[in-house]
Amino acid sequence: MRAIQLQEYGGPEVLRVVDTGIPEPGPGQITVDVAYTGVNFADLKARAEGYRVPALPYVPGLEVSGHVRALGAGVEGFEVGQEVAALTAGGAYAEVALADATTVFALPSGVDLRTAATLPTVLPTAHALLHEVGRLSAGETVLVQGAAGGIGTVVGQLAKAGGAGAVYGVVSSEAKAKYALAHGYDEVFVGGFGDLGGSGESGESRQGFVAQVRAATGGRGVDLALDPVGGDTFRGGVAALAVFGRLVSFGNASSAEPWRVGQPELYGTALGVSGFSILSLAKSAPRALREVAARAFAKVADGTVELPVTAEFPLADAAGAHRLMGARTSTGKLLLRVAG
Known part of the structure; x- marks a missing residue:
């Protein structure tokens, strides 16, 4: 089968097409004939710096849609040929992908394979950030870094559907701000904090960002901030929280x-800081992941949210x-077309 493999870390040029053997499912596993593969920022970090790469050579990719190819021993509830979406532990940039059965999901009614490839990482992550971990209550305010990306696009819509009083976003350009405003955001700030993958933001830009949030909220700050960037962005997010944020x-x-x-940082205004990783949850609590995924996928099936595929x-x-x-110019979701 064809796959995209990296044999060294570096720029996009290290991604090479190779012919490799077709994986066979072990106990509790499923192989999928891949139709589409989702592209995530974690894939770029894997390629550039070995993020979550156990060894080289390595086939990147975390999510696919396609048809069940084969079932490993003990797998129930699926059948060969069934349309599914799957979260993988790598190996998704290939014509056949291997996944644990606990992270393979039957498609919701009315969801096609192209749309399904946008779901496995983004939808459960967005839902968990707002609800299971963030514990959003009606009327609360939300701040989202990278508001025009895949997760940001879904979070804006889910937050409004969940009764958020106001949803604020941070992006890196005016074009991204326009996109985010069309997907649930009430106000979007343009600045370095929206650049996923950026680093070394100055103290001046951080203070400017916090000042914008405070100004938008009448000095109060936000109830819930979501941060995928770390560093100064994380510290700015903490500084932008309201009391009990x-x-x-x-x-x-x-x-x-x-x-x-x-x-x-926390005691003065009774702040809370939590963390979330869908890949870690898949390993430590797969049943909880399936419950979150079911709730999240239902929001796509009923039309509450959509994640536009902006490039294929x-x-x-x-x-x-x-x-x-x-x-850092893309918005929405990027896909790789594998079959067809």
């Missing part, structure tokens, strides 16, 4: 030193998808 960290796109926060590349041009996402 919560921040959920769900990534470190800046590759900054891991965040640390304690009594001096053939599998052989995975490097092109990485260049576009790495240029």
